Amino acid sequence: MSHPAIAALTARFGDRIETGQAIRDQHGAGDSWHPPAPPEAVLFAGTTKDVSDALAICHAHGFPVVAFGHGSSIEGQTQAVQGGLSLDLTQMTKVLRVSAPDMDATVEAGCTRQQLNEDLRETGLFLPIDVGAHATMGGLASTRASGTMTVRHGTMRDRVLGLTVVMADGEVIHTGGRARKSSSGYDLTGLFVGAEGTLGIITEVTLRLAGIPEAAKAGLYSFADIAEATETVVEALQCGLCLNRIELLDALQMRAINAYNGTSHPETATLMVDMAGSADQVAADLDMFGELAGGHGAAAAPCETPEAHNALWKLRHSALYSARALRPGAKSLSTDVCVPVSSLPQVIADIQAEIAAAGVIAPLHGHVGDGNFHLVMLFDGPEEQEVVRGLHSRLIAMALEAGGTATGEHGVGLGKKLYMQAEHGQALGIMRKIKAALDPQGILNPGKIFDL
Structure with missing residues (x-):
């Protein structure tokens, strides 16, 4: 028997309330390793008033509500762990x-x-x-x-x-x-x-x-190891170059990208760099970056045409999918931490040593200019999953010890909430008080970020 809230929502929204299994399943799983948790119903909202009316109904019935966009979340933000309504906003596109x-x-x-x-x-x-x-x-x-x-x-x-x-x-x-x-x-x-x-x-x-900048130029720089690459980044940041992007990829990630895209770039620690600004500034700063990288033994492959520039960033955006393709059929725990840039070499070296000892395949890529990097740890079966989850915990402990954070951009959701107390201490209690004040019934995305 359906919840009384669904009847009230159906009376207000008619056939825009969906309860079919397929649509519920689609809205109960993001792009993550967390188990699916489908809602009891899905509403496709068209206006702010639709959202307001739906929340008023759900509030009156104590019915959970989870907002839904395109479901690309990595940390289980869209899973309806307590059932309820998935409020799909994808028709609100104006x-x-x-x-x-x-x-x-x-x-x-x-x-x-x-x-x-x-x-x-x-x-x-x-x-x-x-x-x-x-x-x-x-x-x-x-x-x-x-x-x-x-x-x-x-x-x-x-x-x-x-x-x-x-x-x-x-x-x-x-x-x-x-x-x-x-x-x-x-x-x-x-x-x-x-x-x-x-x-x-x-x-x-x-x-x-x-x-939109007047000019942009990019290049790919291959280093002997990650330490040389990150030292180059620190120097580039201190020089005030017009950096638009500066991305780090380890040797395994470059191997994955080559296999996935049919390319043949060097399979070593790599920086993908983009400069943006005036034409003269871009040209000068890219030359200076080349000198800095060369001082750390890098081999440079500048993009000579706009097509090559676009192709380089298309390769970067394939990183997650190419990493997963290294082990077809396996699942992936994709995680991110962020640390002070100067701490990157040590944190990366320490976690990669533990990953190698555990025999886990885990390509690395990240936004090295702000200290944020990702690991895509592949696993198959419960035993391997436990190993990967242990490595995940170790990574976060290392990041926090270095003065960093458990997540630079993926968010907390289900995947990082275990580490919120360690990161925030007493401040987590203030977050709980704010949540209780604004959502006293706890109907908004319950079970995420922290438990009340």
């Missing part, structure tokens, strides 16, 4: 407003970054959040996502100016605005960015945009 002079835009939560950047093309502006997934703005804001351009443009925290948020009881609020700075009241916008739908559901996002 670009509501663009101001080219102010370099900002307001979009609905279901708009993707690809869609927005296509709409912005003629304005000379873009949103510089370059994640590998086909993700929605609501999802990117909710996980405080970033990507390959973080070293220059920051994360979603730096890009979100304001939000429209529906609270647990259906109340609609607006946070922030269009001003580039404010000293007015609590930073509620920052509170909801990264909250993973546990405090409210984002339906509109006002974004700070960037200008």
